[in-house]
Amino acid sequence: MSSEQIDALLSYVTEYGMKVVLALLIFVAGKWIAGLVRKAVRRAMERSKVDATLVGFLSNIVFYLLMVAVVIAAVSQLGIQTTSFVAVLGAAGLAVGLALQGSLSNFASGVLIILFRPFKVGDFVEAGGVAGTIDEIGILATQMHTPDNKGMTVPNSQIMGGQIVNFNAFDTRRCDMSFGIGYQDDIDRAKAVLAEMVAADERCLKEPAPVIVVGGLGESSVDILCRPWVKASDYWGLYWDMQERVKKRFDAEGISIPFPQRDVHLYRAAE
Known part of the structure; x- marks a missing residue:
């Protein structure tokens, strides 16, 4: 070289x-x-x-x-x-x-969910056409489980593209119940019994005050609305307890809970 x-x-x-x-x-x-x-x-x-x-x-x-x-x-x-x-x-x-436009849409929706926080882990929500408890908020999909413990993976774009109902957004909820009594029964007595039961249950809050009113006149019953306020965690416990307790108390008070009935008339055809 x-x-x-x-x-x-x-x-x-x-x-x-x-x-x-x-x-x-x-x-x-x-x-x-x-x-x-x-x-x-x-x-x-x-x-x-x-x-x-x-x-x-x-x-x-x-x-x-x-x-x-x-x-x-x-x-x-x-x-x-x-x-x-x-x-x-x-x-x-x-x-x-x-x-990957579908994945990018899920990604953008995931960022929006994390930024605006319409719900958090542990909340029970209706979103994306399903209802369940939030387990994990991912970038592309959200993990949930149903009340009967079925796991669900919901794309974030599906969640952000529809209505989101968060049942745990506030500490208190109004427990909406309706009880029907017969037209021959004493409305004031039925309302007084419901007011007494609500006042005796510690899960029912004093404020806001419960609402107990006649909500409608049905085909076979007078429908009385009972709407106490409770802590969100007590909602279903109170709701289920009241269904049984009201039935037993109405029976003891002689207040009937009617069910739909239909009268059938038979006509004999001329021979």
């Missing part, structure tokens, strides 16, 4: 060796800075009491976006044209986005 070739090789190694070293320095320093930014974003969101699921997810998204910029900067230092590289990434991103 001639001296000219050796000089050319040394010049090539020196030139591109420096580029490689600079590219590595850019990558290492960029990764370190991206890590610092991720930690800063995480701390800022934690101080703002953002949901833990969203904290981890968004901080990682920020980190990887910065790393993409770092890699592009390092590659450009090697003399590689990054314009075509960015164009390829954009085209690939568009193709992936079109292929």
